[in-house]
Amino acid sequence: MNVQIPCRFVETKRKYDNHFTIAIFKTSKKYIPEEFLDKNERRRKITVSVKGYDIPTPKEYDVLINGNFKVEPVYGYTIVVNSAQIIQPTDVEGIQQYLIDFVDGIGPKVAKNLTETFGEETLKVLENNPERLSEVPRLRKNSIDKILVSYEKTKDNSELIKMLSPFGITSKTALDIKLFFQKRDRKVSAVEQLKENPFVLSEINGLSFQTLDAISSRFGCNPANNDRIAACIIDELKMVQTNGHLYLPQRRLLDSVLKRLNDGYYQQVVYYDDVKRVMFDMARIGRLCGDYGNAYLPGNYYFEKKSAEMINVFLNTKSSDNMQTDAYITLVERKLGIELAPKQSEAVRMAVNNQLSIIVGCAGTGKTTVLKALLQVLYKRGYKPEDIVLAAPTGKAAQKMAEATGHPANTIHSTLGLRADIDDKPEDIEALDAKMLIVDEFSMTDMYVTYRILSAVNPEKTKLLFLGDTAQLPSVGAGNVLHELIRSGKVPYTMLDVIYRQSFDNVIVKNASNIRYGIRSVITNDNFKVVGEELPQRVADIITGLYTESVCKHGFENVVVLSPLKKKGTCATNALNKQIQEAVNPASPDKAERKVGKNLFRVNDRIMQNKNINVLDISGKEVQICNGDTGYIKSINKNDGVITFRIDFGFDRVVDFSFEDMFNVELAYAVTIHKSQGSQYNDVIIPMLDYFDNMLYRNLLYTGVTRATENVTIVGSIDCVYRCIDNNRIVKRNTNLGNRIKDLQKEEVS
DSSP: OEEEEEEEEEEEEEEOTTOOEEEEEEEEGGGSOTTTSOTTOOOSEEEEEEEESOOOOOSSSEEEEEEEEEEETTTEEEEEEEEEEEOOOOSHHHHHHHHHHHSTTOOHHHHHHHHHHHGGGHHHHHHHOGGGGGGSTTOOHHHHHHHHHHHHHHHHHHHHHHHHGGGTOOHHHHHHHHHHHHHHOTTSOHHHHHHHOGGGGTTSTTOOHHHHHHHHHHTTOOTTOHHHHHHHHHHHHHHHHHTTOSEEEHHHHHHHHHHHHHTTOSSOOSOHHHHHHHHHHHHHTTSSEEETTEEEOHHHHHHHHHHHHHHHHHHTSBOSOOSSHHHHHHHHHHHHTOOOOHHHHHHHHHHHHBSEEEEEEOTTSOHHHHHHHHHHHHHHTTOOGGGEEEEESSHHHHHHHHHHHSSOEEEHHHHHTOOSTTTOOGGGSOOOOOSEEEESSGGGOOHHHHHHHHHTOOTTTOEEEEEEOTTSOOOSSSOOHHHHHHHTTOSOEEEEOOOOHHHHTSHHHHHHHHHHTTOOOOOOBTTEEEEEOOOHHHHHHHHHHHHHHHHHHHOGGGEEEEESOSSSSTTSHHHHHHHHHHHHSOOBTTBOEEEETTEEEETTOEEEEOSOEEEEBTTSOEEEEOTTOEEEEEEEEEETTEEEEEEEOSTTOEEEEETTGGGGEEEOSEEETGGGTTOOEEEEEEEEOGGGGGGOOHHHHHHHHTTEEEEEEEEEOHHHHHHHHHOOOOOOOOOOHHHHHHHHHHHHHO
16 A cells, blocks of 8 residues: 655664665554554554665655555555655744755844744745745845855755665765765756766765665666776776776676676666777776776876886985995994894994885884884994884884884875875975885785875985885885885885794783794793683673783783684674773763764774874864774763764873764774784784684785784684684785886996
């Protein structure tokens, strides 16, 4: 039976990947068709399950739902939605509140003036006879213009958000979409342009091809549309970028895109030649780049190619500091009371004598000793402290670097003045005023950040030294820069490969060394434990208990659970975070909490930021919050309907996040091993289970173990630990940086 029923939203029950939603609403008993109504029903308000794609869910306003009414065994009273829209209030008081809520610039005073003049007809006047606003006393012409512009904007925004919300698109992204369409054609509304061709939005961040395809199918767009093909090509390259790749071979890209474009259709709708033609057209206008038979997004191609060119300039620039280095090293050894090993002396000499160089080594091989000695040699050479800049990818890594050397250190983003990942323009980055830049934990640095580092350094004035550990996981972002620089065979580097006795007394260092070199030996004692258990839920329970106990001793900031996976199973970080949260920070009447997407956040929760941003702290000073930074929620407040999360990220960075900002935040009692790079903790707890499957490889376990300074506890199967040690599979990333450097050096020689 088709019905039209006013309802009030209660909660969302389920939201599927295809954006189909099941939500709970309440309505008056009188609106339920009599033939479906239980004769014994005594409640005045009836709960109804609402299913569909286009369901607005404001809690403050009624929604008029049009659809097919039925009774289902699981969901009871159910409406399958044909259309749904917010019901505008008709009483004066409701209209006043509606204007205040939805029209920017209208406060209580102006809303009252409007309703005193037009009464219950106020919204109709705004909609149909806006010229009548001149009848409102004490309302100036410029105020009328602002109200009309705001109302039109609100009306258009409201319709756009209503259209996009079933597809999981946030209001911020909806605003980006509106601005995008306004630039294309101001005469046609964003809603109409979206219905006509959603695929032109393919390059807006946060919009996947799957989402655009779902929108297009709703409005009957042509599946062979060139813009649909182009959107799929861009999305495919963005997807592989999230796995660390800078490019795809052109044939592989073509095959993959062709398959995705035809998935879900009974017969082929897009053909090989269609995709090939669109790829050619995209390359012709610069939306696609490539060489060596590979296809890149333009930005990735530029970062890789330009970085290789800048590295080539560094390699061809002679250093003027290569005199008396050995004599300086001897003086520094006396001053520090140490004797550098041959490889350590070689590393110092190399860093002084070259404009670009690399020092690599695992835990215990003396990278910190080399760095201290290098700084002292530079001081002897006449460098001042301000001539030397130390940087690292994360705040924690920079803090560790500063503590180890006694020299100030900052994040790379802070050092270079980068405001956000990909939004910075080259002209925004000033040249670094220093004689030497030293970057630690360089295995974490992706292609984009490497390009920014190289862009900020003048090779004739500034030396560049990268420190890293090739046994660790590669960067979270795209590229494999440290490996590529070494693989090129052209960049001077020193491998520190001897673990010194004072370090080898540490069982964590011993086991890390065994893991790195594939030795099937795990030494256990009070500081390195293996708790045998193979049932995933039992492993999660043990980890929760160990975490709770360890936090009581050392505090939240010194303990972490590191899992290979984020989403799959009870011992992935998503599931562990929920379980640990309930154990260490349970719900309480005096503790505010809010659900944001799939995450439930409470006051005192440990959290992690997932995007580089610059924001104002609570004192009004601009601070940088980096991807991977952790903190805790100090308070959750609601003022005038606006929810604010106050978060302490440490290092004097206390900020207020909006509800929207929290979509880039997650719980951080447990984090992935990949996201833990650059951090150090007293206690590290690692699950190791069969179902982690192809994540069980050597550099993953090595990276997890080396995050600990005092204690490591592995919970799971010792066989899985040995599988990690045996599996030296290096996940190949599609990048040509090393080949580009070699080719440029060949050209220099010829």
